[in-house]
Structure formats: C-alpha cells, structure tokens
Amino acid sequence: MDIIKYIDKIRQDFPALKTKVFGKPLAYLDNAATTQKPQLMLDAIEDYYSAINANVHRGVHFLSESATEAYEGARQRLQQFINAKHSNECIFVRGTTEAINLVATSFGQQFVKQGDEIVLTQMEHHSNIVPWKLLCERSGAELRIIPVNNNGELELSNLDAIFSERTKIVAVTHISNSLGTINPVKEIISKAHERNIPVLIDGAQAAAHIKIDVQDLDCDFYVLSAHKCYGPMGVGLLYAKQKWLEQMPPYQGGGDMILQVTFEKITYNSLPFKFEAGTPSVADAIGWHAALDYLAHLDHKAIAQHEKVLLEYCVQRLQELPHLKFWGTAKNKAPIVSFTLDDIHPHDIGTIVNEYGVAVRTGHHCNMPLMDSFGITGTVRASFGLYNTIQEVDQLCDALQNVHKIFRR
Amino acid sequence: MDNINNLYQELIIDHGTEPRNCHVMPNSNHDAEGFNPLCGDKIHVYLLLDNDIIKDISFISKGCAISTASASIMSEILKGKTLQEAQNIFLQFQHLLTTEDPAPSGLGKLIALAGVREFPSRVKCATLAWHTFKDAAQLNKSRENHD
Structure with missing residues (x-):
C-alpha cells in the first residue's frame, strides 16, 4: 500500500487536521508530543x-x-x-x-x-x-x-x-x-x-x-x-x-x-x-x-516508508536555509528533525511559524541534560506522523524564510 | 501578520539581538537568578543599590528575543530609579501585558513590548527579567513589608 495515494482520505479520518490556524491550513508537525486521533478511535x-x-x-x-x-x-x-x-x-x-x-x-x-x-x-x-x-x-x-x-x-x-x-x-x-x-x-x-x-x-x-x-x-x-x-x-x-x-x-x-x-x-x-x-x-x-x-489496516511498512520520504524531504528543504544547524544526524532515524537557526531562540521561531499555521515544538523537549551537553538551551523540532504531507514540509520551510526577514539577517 | 510584526518590532529586535547592560557586575551588592522552566530561559540580574536607589543594574541571560529585549529595556529604564518607582513601573508593565486596557503613560520604551499581550504563552518571557529583578532587590519578601 502506498500512503501518498490515499493521503487525502487518510487525513479525512483525523478530524483535528481540518482545524484552521489564523485562516491558514494547520500543518501539525508536533507528533512527537502527541499525535492526532482517528475518528474510529x-x-x-x-x-x-x-x-x-x-x-x-x-x-x-x-x-x-x-x-x-x-x-x-x-x-x-x-x-x-x-x-x-x-x-x-x-x-x-x-x-x-x-x-x-x-x-x-x-x-x-x-x-x-x-x-x-x-x-x-x-x-x-x-x-x-x-x-x-x-x-x-x-x-x-x-x-x-x-x-x-x-x-x-x-x-x-x-x-x-x-x-x-x-x-x-x-x-x-x-x-x-x-x-x-x-x-x-x-x-x-x-x-x-x-x-x-x-x-x-x-x-x-x-x-x-x-x-x-x-x-x-x-x-x-x-x-x-x-x-x-x-x-x-x-x-x-x-x-x-x-x-x-x-x-x-x-x-x-x-x-x-x-x-x-x-x-x-x-x-x-x-x-x-x-x-x-x-x-x-x-x-x-x-x-x-x-x-x-x-x-494495522494502513500497514506498518507503508507508514514507515511514507515517514521516511517526509524525513528526507524535510532535511533536504531545510538545508536550503542559511545558518541552519541540525541536531541529531544519526544514520538510523525516526521522522523527527531538530534544528537551530543562527542564534535565534527556538521560541521566537516557533511563535513566527505559528502565524503561518505551522505547529512545531520549541525548547528543551524535556531533554535538559542532552541540551546542556550540546551547549544549547533548545531546538526547533518538526516531528512527522502518517498523515503529514510534502506540502506541509514546504509550509514549514516557507514560514521559516520569514524568520530571517523579521530578524533582518 | 500584523500581530507578529507588532510583536517583533524594530526596537525589540534591536534590544533582543544587541542587549544593553548585558554583563556581569563585579561590584554588585544584590543579585538573583531567574529561570523559566517552560523554555529553559535563564537570567542573572545584578544590582548596585545605594539604600533604595538603583545606582547600577546589569544582567546576563540565555533567552528568546522577547525576554532579552525586556531585560535590556528594563535595565535602561531602572537605572537611577528608586525601588518604589521600579515597583510601580513593573505593576504598570504587567497591566500592559495582561489586559486589553489602553497603555498607561510613562512606560517609555516598554510600550514596544505591548504586542506580547496577543501571545499569552510569551508573557512569561517578557516578565522573567522583572521577576528576577524583584528577587535581587528582595522586593518579593522583606522590603515589600517595610515599604
């Protein structure tokens, strides 16, 4: 099964994904904090x-x-x-x-x-x-x-x-x-x-x-x-x-x-x-x-394949942004991307992309000892689920362009 | 986008990226550390008090543009003020951030932080420096009772 073929139908199964944020479609990229719920559940x-x-x-x-x-x-x-x-x-x-x-x-x-x-x-x-x-x-x-x-x-x-x-x-x-x-x-x-x-x-x-x-x-x-x-x-x-x-x-x-x-x-x-x-x-x-x-009805392997595509595309798109640094580049990775932009605080980034409908987690992610070992206070984290799309990755990256504009870099 | 441009206006970006009075003060006679567990922001405020007069104030911090700008503007405004004056400014500032009322006069550059009121999750960022200042001046405890 290819998730992307059925993505519109799958998204219909999750009512919260229909939410609009400031009139824009919600790009929910905070799945590591909690996932949205299917109507069936x-x-x-x-x-x-x-x-x-x-x-x-x-x-x-x-x-x-x-x-x-x-x-x-x-x-x-x-x-x-x-x-x-x-x-x-x-x-x-x-x-x-x-x-x-x-x-x-x-x-x-x-x-x-x-x-x-x-x-x-x-x-x-x-x-x-x-x-x-x-x-x-x-x-x-x-x-x-x-x-x-x-x-x-x-x-x-x-x-x-x-x-x-x-x-x-x-x-x-x-x-x-x-x-x-x-x-x-x-x-x-x-x-x-x-x-x-x-x-x-x-x-x-x-x-x-x-x-x-x-x-x-x-x-x-x-x-x-x-x-x-x-x-x-x-x-x-x-x-x-x-x-x-x-x-x-x-x-x-x-x-x-x-x-x-x-x-x-x-x-x-x-x-x-x-x-x-x-x-x-x-x-x-x-x-x-x-x-x-x-x-189970969506098939485990198909979900993993879809999430891998999202992860790789997200990393590729984010690399286009100047002064972006990834945290966590392990070979074997789940669809979770952590990054910092310049020395702009993750909370400022989170607040700005939220205006464009993008939900990401910012801060220490309840990982203070890890953040301390990296010498940072936190990161911006985009984490994907089975219902996310390539368009949502684009929405995130486009929103991030505006962070630089606001900070005039 | 109005809200976001209002929040991150020029003065905030300026003070947030190039904060004033941002250094350790070796001859301070009061200091305190503040911490925002939500985002992991840290600040250390130093005071040189001459009785009730703030002769000098400085800070070092690791935080977002809002909290850094707020600390920087606070340090500019409080220098030379009495603790009672500082307390009054803080109360007005808090009122500015947490109500829809028109901005009170006499807040000077602090008005630039008014945009925070549209972002309830960021109010703590804007007030962290002030709470830490009050801890350093012990306005939260004994002094308040004496004043």
Whole structure:
C-alpha cells in the first residue's frame, strides 16, 4: 500500500487536521508530543460510554461483563502489538511516565540498595531520569550515564566500563524524542544480559514508528503511551517479564489488586491485576485498541516508508536555509528533525511559524541534560506522523524564510 | 501578520539581538537568578543599590528575543530609579501585558513590548527579567513589608 495515494482520505479520518490556524491550513508537525486521533478511535470511546459503560472485574451484570470483555480485549490487542508472551505481562497504566515511576518505585524497593548503580543515557527524557534520581535519593544508589556523540548517537564503545557488578538496572530510550535517533537497544540489552542486568526500554516515541517485539528484544521492561501512537491520552502500557512482576511489590494499593483483605493481612491478586489498583481507564484502553486496529489496516511498512520520504524531504528543504544547524544526524532515524537557526531562540521561531499555521515544538523537549551537553538551551523540532504531507514540509520551510526577514539577517 | 510584526518590532529586535547592560557586575551588592522552566530561559540580574536607589543594574541571560529585549529595556529604564518607582513601573508593565486596557503613560520604551499581550504563552518571557529583578532587590519578601 502506498500512503501518498490515499493521503487525502487518510487525513479525512483525523478530524483535528481540518482545524484552521489564523485562516491558514494547520500543518501539525508536533507528533512527537502527541499525535492526532482517528475518528474510529473517538467513536470507540463514545460507543463504550454510550452502550456498555460499567466498572470492570466486579459486576455479574451484563454491562460489567461487556466492559470487562472489551477492556481485556484491549489488553490482548496490546499483547499482540508488542508481541508479549503472556497478556498478564501487560499492565495498563496512565502513560509512559507512570510506567517508569512504577518500575523505579517497585523494582527499586525490592532490588536497589545503597552503593548500587542505575545506568541511563545522556539523551533520556526527564521522565526516564527523574524517577531514577528519586530512587537514588531514597536508596543511596547512583546514576551512571552513557554519553551521546556529535551525531546524536549513543557512544557504546565504553559500555563495559559503565556496567559493573553494582549495576542493578539499565533504562534507555528506544527512540530519542528530540533527535529521532533509533538506538541499538537489542545490542545494549544483550550486553547487559551478559552481566544479568535487567533493561527497561522507553518506547514512548517508538510505538508510532517502528515495529515493537519485546520477545525479540528480550527486554525486561518496555513502556509506552497510547497518545503518541494515535490513541487517547490517559492510558499507557508497562510490559514486564513475569519473573520481575512476581518479585516486585505492588505499586499502589486499592481495589482490584487484592484477593483478600483483613486488617491483619492482605493477599494480592494475580498478574496483571496486582499492579492495577482502582478503576482503570477502561474507555481509553478500548480507544487505544481501536487506534491500533486503524494502524494495522494502513500497514506498518507503508507508514514507515511514507515517514521516511517526509524525513528526507524535510532535511533536504531545510538545508536550503542559511545558518541552519541540525541536531541529531544519526544514520538510523525516526521522522523527527531538530534544528537551530543562527542564534535565534527556538521560541521566537516557533511563535513566527505559528502565524503561518505551522505547529512545531520549541525548547528543551524535556531533554535538559542532552541540551546542556550540546551547549544549547533548545531546538526547533518538526516531528512527522502518517498523515503529514510534502506540502506541509514546504509550509514549514516557507514560514521559516520569514524568520530571517523579521530578524533582518 | 500584523500581530507578529507588532510583536517583533524594530526596537525589540534591536534590544533582543544587541542587549544593553548585558554583563556581569563585579561590584554588585544584590543579585538573583531567574529561570523559566517552560523554555529553559535563564537570567542573572545584578544590582548596585545605594539604600533604595538603583545606582547600577546589569544582567546576563540565555533567552528568546522577547525576554532579552525586556531585560535590556528594563535595565535602561531602572537605572537611577528608586525601588518604589521600579515597583510601580513593573505593576504598570504587567497591566500592559495582561489586559486589553489602553497603555498607561510613562512606560517609555516598554510600550514596544505591548504586542506580547496577543501571545499569552510569551508573557512569561517578557516578565522573567522583572521577576528576577524583584528577587535581587528582595522586593518579593522583606522590603515589600517595610515599604
């Protein structure tokens, strides 16, 4: 399937793309922050609330059984999406951030002690730094950081010196949210496993762009959010190997995660429910299921090919602009382009192109340690999704011409 | 395009790209750092106070054209003013940025920043220098009570 042939029809499936900005067509190039939503997904959420809204895993009545079936159906769809071995290794959470906090808290409590080390990389999102830093403050453990080279790729030559017998976990992003670098996570996992160190992969950016296979990666934890792959905000997934989930204490206490409660003793529920306290975001899980079905009908390879064309065209067009510098030129890249123009602050650029209907992200992208290592405060980031077009790349580049005019350079 | 040209008018580009009083002040007796977590902008404001009179003011910053221009114009305007006068100018400036009311008189070059009112997400950029100045002069705490 060739996406470009059907692009008009595909764009019709995303109602938000029809929005006009100051009378101009919206060029939504902020997909790494969140993607727009297909009508099919919006309908699935409305249908749930209109027809089968009930609490899950509780009632014996018709609605509750229907809601439970739909919710557990979403879990099975997610299991298939990431190719997990068992559906009980798939825990619904609020998003990537909550998933990482869950692991840092629960795994940390069980396995991380004073003097231990946690390995991160220079390019992690704050959500894959702060939970680990908090764990260090609680436990007395320390962070070790894998550096990034000038192309925005991980510098892995020194991995043997970074890993040690004190390393308790490695947490690495699959795709950099600001640079687009696709990291060789399989290689990192295999190196870590030689020393029996478990690895968490932050898949927030990966889910929309590349095929995820947790069994092939052999990762111990994989975390992602629905809203960055055309699903709703408010739901995400923690995949964890069963052996870890069995050893980890619960993260939150509440309904659904228990078998039996007395004031003397609590018996926990089986997996995955042990880690899902309280009423989950049922409608959002069902919406995510619908979004994944929508993606599947478009074909994964076709999306990747279309996004590659957009990425290459965008890089080519941006090169025409004087004084433009790219940040992140890795060989293996997702459709995310980060750049600076002269010494003009990214926020000024973002405000100016917004007047031409172009939505880009500007600033540090929750990557302050990475920006510090480059000696910059931020970049302009254009990030593409399956519905973007060549014309939108042109709209961005034409809008950028006006930045120079305004700054009279 | 009117809004954008109004925001980035000549005076703003001038002060934003070639800021005045933009240096460390070794003999300052008050200083403070300000930070805008939204965009990562940083500013350091230095003051030389003689009782309540601002004898000298300077700053160093890493920020957008709006925040740099605002800091530069602020430093020009506040030199020689009393802290009470500075406080009054800030209140008028804040009013200028956050309401649709006609611009108050006596703001001088600060009027050039009026275009920011059409861009609510950028108001923080324009006021960062001023909040940092108030921190440096401790107008946010004890002085306010004494004045």
